[in-house]
Amino acid sequence: SACGTKSTGEKKSEDVIKIGVNLELSGNVASFGQSALNGFTLALDEINAAGGINGKKLEIIKYDNKSDNTEAASVATRLITQDKVPIIFGAVTSGNTMAFINIAEANKVPVLTATATNPDVTVDPKTGKVREYVFRTCFIDPFQGTAMAKFATEELKVKRAAILKDNTSPYSVGLAKFFTEGFKAGGGEVVADENFTVNDQDFRSILTKIKNLNPDFIYVPAYYEQVGQIVKQAREMGINVAFGGSDGWDSPKLIEIAGKDALKNCYITNHYSPDRDDPKVKEFVKKYKEKYGNVPDALAALGYDTGYVLAAALKNAKEITPEAIKDALKNVKDVEGVTGKISIDEQHNAKKGLVILEFVDGKQTYKKFIEP
């Protein structure tokens, strides 16, 4: 009965800290949610094995937001009102996170995302004010977009960029804007700025239009399902120029969809490379592989680091309440992660470097590190 369930829950709640998880475990970007959850779970398991937080074990309460805005909002409501979690981890994408931050703020429950990079996630663009209850452990898109613009201009030496973006995604729209600003500032010209939507599968007519404008570079700040089709179809049409991409390309599915040959001459910005020569990264990759059987992608790495950021905040929180956890998150400083050293700044973001990766034989290959 509901009554029985509740009393068990209450007894348990004395020795556990419930952590709400709102992730894309199925749908359009399912591989993001799966990886983020794996990394986050690995960290929480380690933290629990080491005694938990002041004797309390961390307990994940997770729901699938199905990569959908409406679902992400109802998952947040469920976590807050039904499960009464003091903190929500998620979502992966900027759009799905933005879909529930108002709910979290209205209920004064903090949100910690490892991955949502659009600036508006932590700062309300209408008021310019920092959102009190929203935090992230990753860099933001002005940095990611301009880094690709600079790389394209200075290293690939291209001058005529075409942009292909999902105009239903705040992430994609934001990155296109930041890239454009950076590319123009570097003396380049944006010869096309084309839109698609998340359900599109056939990009041939947009690509024909782009091809006729003769760009020497195509920037596609989007997620792997669409990116895979775009790159594949472009190559089939004889478009062989370099593609630039963003963290949203990071999925094993991309290679399955596009094929490794199509991915030749493609470069992306990302949060981490498993190939970095750092003992911390090596140790993480080894542990992750042992548990899940594959090499951790950036989502897994960010999920893992965010588990430790959360632990640092919980250790310092005066009590385990949403309010006290929110206050502690503001003061997170110098958490050494596999994606870099994490401190939460005044804008509730983490200033971290990024990597430029090149697809070589279908494998993301480390090219360059860019300081924050």
Ligand code: PHE
């Ligand atoms: N940055 C993406 C967004 O905001 C999410 C993402 C992060 C995807 C890291 C892949 C890797 O929507």
